[in-house]
Amino acid sequence: MANPSLLILPGDGIGPEVMAEVRKVIDWFGTQGIAFDVEEGLIGGASYDAFGAPMTDATMERAQAVDAVLLGAVGGPKYDVLDFAVKPERGLLRIRKEMDLYANLRPAQCFDALADFSSLKRDIVAGLDIMIVRELTSGIYFGEPRGIQDDNEGGRVGINTQRYTTNEIRRVARSAFELARRRGNHVCSMEKANVMESGILWREEVQWVHDNEYPDVELSHMYADNGAMQLVRNPKQFDVIVTDNLFGDLLSDAAAMLTGSLGMLPSASLGAPMANGRPKALYEPVHGSAPDIAGQGKANPIACILSFAMALRYSFDMGDQATRLERAVEKVLADGHRTADLMGPEGGTPITTSQMGDAIVAALAG
Ligand code: IPM
Ligand code: MG
Numbered sequence: 001m002a003n004p005s006l007l008i009l010p011g012d013g014i015g016p017e018v019m020a021e022v023r024k025v026i027d028w029f030g031t032q033g034i035a036f037d038v039e040e041g042l043i044g045g046a047s048y049d050a051f052g053a054p055m056t057d058a059t060m061e062r063a064q065a066v067d068a069v070l071l072g073a074v075g076g077p078k079y080d081v082l083d084f085a086v087k088p089e090r091g092l093l094r095i096r097k098e099m100d101l102y103a104n105l106r107p108a109q110c111f112d113a114l115a116d117f118s119s120l121k122r123d124i125v126a127g128l129d130i131m132i133v134r135e136l137t138s139g140i141y142f143g144e145p146r147g148i149q150d151d152n153e154g155g156r157v158g159i160n161t162q163r164y165t166t167n168e169i170r171r172v173a174r175s176a177f178e179l180a181r182r183r184g185n186h187v188c189s190m191e192k193a194n195v196m197e198s199g200i201l202w203r204e205e206v207q208w209v210h211d212n213e214y215p216d217v218e219l220s221h222m223y224a225d226n227g228a229m230q231l232v233r234n235p236k237q238f239d240v241i242v243t244d245n246l247f248g249d250l251l252s253d254a255a256a257m258l259t260g261s262l263g264m265l266p267s268a269s270l271g272a273p274m275a276n277g278r279p280k281a282l283y284e285p286v287h288g289s290a291p292d293i294a295g296q297g298k299a300n301p302i303a304c305i306l307s308f309a310m311a312l313r314y315s316f317d318m319g320d321q322a323t324r325l326e327r328a329v330e331k332v333l334a335d336g337h338r339t340a341d342l343m344g345p346e347g348g349t350p351i352t353t354s355q356m357g358d359a360i361v362a363a364l365a366g
Pocket of ligand 2: 250
């Protein structure tokens with residue numbers, strides 16, 4: 001049988017640095033008889049610099065062809081002046097949309113060794129394990145009409161459209177219910193049904209999927225603003241949260257901070273099954289390109305490495321290997337290895353991005 005294939009898109013800023021550490025992990029699995037066919041490409045500003053576009057058709061074709069895509073990060077201040085259509089972020093949005101990666105899984109887990117690093121109190125976050133399922137291919141990110149126009153009164157008007165169809169809501173709801181069955185069996189759906197028609201439809205359709213297909217899973221509904229408040233008040237009340245594209249963007253950043261560092265959180269973006277039965281899939285850290293620390297060996301590669309662990313689990317049916325990698329990360333943290341983002345109030349000397357990668361590979365082997 002052919003090796004599973006991966007397209008690696010390191011992207012911008014700290015993307016290439018953290019991805020280099022993932023390569024070490026992939027190489028280590030190779031020595032254990034679990035080999036991947038890896039190819040690399042450009043995305044974001046790196047692609048713009050080389051080709052004048054944040055994502056080329058040729059790279060898009062490769063992304064569609066492989067078993068899974070691993071992405072680092074896109075964007076940077078250097079590209080702020082670019083036209084909206086060629087900004088680095090457009091490359092990411094293109095790949096999400098064209099691969100139809102509608103279910104974005106963003107786990108927020110608080111590693112015990114890091115519970116004191118959260119801006120919240122230890123007892124609020126210790127043992128936290130929630131999963132945010134963010135709709136990723138529709139809503140206000142993509143809705144038409146959109147644009148900036150003259151308002152015919154001498155000013156301008158900026159327009160974006162929040163739009164969701166029955167099918168778009170139902171399919172992401174199913175992803176959330178499926179995950180909940182393998183976890184705490186509880187889904188909390190978040191929208192703004194009190195002010196938005198799309199929120200009313202969201203609530204009704206999630207309820208429909210529940211009643212008709214997943215009556216065994218517990219379902220609750222919450223307005224997204226209250227959800228944000230509950231996330232910082234008592235995050236452990238949640239198991240799986242399902243929400244739309246924009247609310248999911250905001251709520252997942254808030255959830256990330258509960259865990260102590262944005263440098264810890266992986267994500268998976270999944271679409272429909274391909275001919276080989278594997279879902280269309282893109283794995284990326286939740287953090288951005290962090291241009292302020294790029295190139296200095298300060299970045300934490302754990303989010304990107306844990307994204308590869310998600311690939312093992314969700315694309316390649318290698319749950320045991322995924323768990324092994326997650327345990328290695330846990331061990332390294334428990335042993336006190338810390339990149340700069342994980343330096344607590346007590347201070348200390350951080351290790352570099354590369355040293356963190358080496359420590360994780362050593363823990364895997366050990
Ligand atoms: C994210 C990011 C992206 C988003 C940006 C980089 C386009 O914030 O993945 O959360 O808004 O979706
Ligand atoms: Mg975001």
